[in-house]
Amino acid sequence: MSLATFTQSEALTLGVELELQLVSMYDHDLSPQADDLLRELDKHPGAWDVKPEITRSMIEIGTSIQRQHAPLVAELTDLRQQLSRAARKLNIGIAGGGTHAYQHWSEQQIYPTERFHYISELYGYLAKQFTVFGQHVHVGCEDGDTALWLLHALSRYVPHFIALSASSPYVQGVDTGFDSARLNSVFAFPLSGRAPFVRSWDEFGQYFDKMTSTGVVQSMKDFYWDIRPKPEYGTIELRVCDTPLTVDKAAALACYLQCICRYLREEKPFEPAEDDYLVYTFNRFQACRFGLDGEIVDPKTKTRQKLRDDILRTLARVDEHALDLQALEASNLIRETLFEGNDAQWLRSRRKGGVPLSAVVEDATKRWMA
Structure with missing residues (x-):
C-alpha cells in the first residue's frame, strides 16, 4: 500500500x-452503552461528528474545521x-478524564467493527486496556x-500538552x-x-513503503505516535493530551497549540534536528509523572528548567500570535491552569478526606455535563 498524497489544507x-x-x-462505573447513545444522536443537527471507539463504554466526537477560539468553544x-x-x-453520564478511576479492563467489550476486531486479535489484552481517553488536535x-x-x-x-491536560491519576482504583x-x-503499543x-514528504513516503513491505504496517492508523501526519486530512495530529474534564479546557489546549504553530512557522526560532529527541523521552516522562511540577531539559542548551516556567515563557512569546488569532481567552485559561493546577490535581482534591472514588467520578461527570 502506497502512502496517500498529502491533501492541501488551509x-x-x-x-x-x-x-x-x-x-x-x-x-x-463505565457502562457499555455506546450503541444506545449513538442511536439517540443519529440525527443530531450539529456540524460535529460522533462515532464509536474501541470498547463499548466510550465514544469519540470530532468538531468541524475551525479557525478561531470562540466558534470552537461554541461548537464544543x-x-x-x-x-x-x-x-x-x-440514565448514563458522560465524563472527561484520561482514565476511568476504577474500571477493570477485563470487563470491557470490544466494539464490533472490523478495525477494532483486528486490533484485538493483534494486540490481545492491550486492546481492552486501551479503554483510555484522549484529546487529539489536528x-x-x-x-x-x-x-x-x-x-x-x-x-x-509535547511536555506542555501532557502536563496541562493531565487528568488520569487513577487506574483500577489506585x-x-x-x-x-x-x-x-499508549506506550505499550x-x-x-x-x-x-x-x-x-517524499522521504516519509519511502519510510512508509519500507514499513508496509515488512507487513507490520497497513495504514497510517497503525502508527500510535505522539504526533503523526494525517495526509488524507492535510493535517498533523497531536495525540498526547488526556481528555480534559471540561470542553473549555479542550478548546484552550487546541488554541494554545494553534498559537505555538503560528509562532514556529512565522518566527522560526530554531531549526528542528534529530538531536532534539535525545531528551524527548525523559521530558515526556517528567510531564506524565509530575505534571506541571516536572522538570525538562532544553535539547539545545542542555539546561534543566521547571516545566511550569517553560510554559509561562512560551505563553509570553506567543501572546502576539494569540492576539492575531483571537485566542487570548484561551491563553488566559492556560495561565490559570498553571496556578490553579491541572485536572489530575482537581481529581485528587476531590478524594481528600477518604471520599470514595465513585464520588470522584460522579463529580467529574457533573463537571463535564455542566
Missing part, C-alpha cells in the same frame, strides 16, 4: 477529537449539550514538507502517582512514541 485550521467515558448513574458547547441531553434519556498544513517540519518543531512542546497514567497504556526524523 494553514492553522483546527479540528478537535475527544474520547469520552460513558458512566452508569447507578455505580458510576453545543456538542456537550446534545450529548448530555441524550445521555440523560439513557492542525492544517498546506503541504507534506511543512507538516513534517512542524511535527518535529513541536517535539519540544492512585498511580502519575498525573497522566493514560500515556503508559510497539508503534508508539515519536515519529522518525524525516523532513520531506
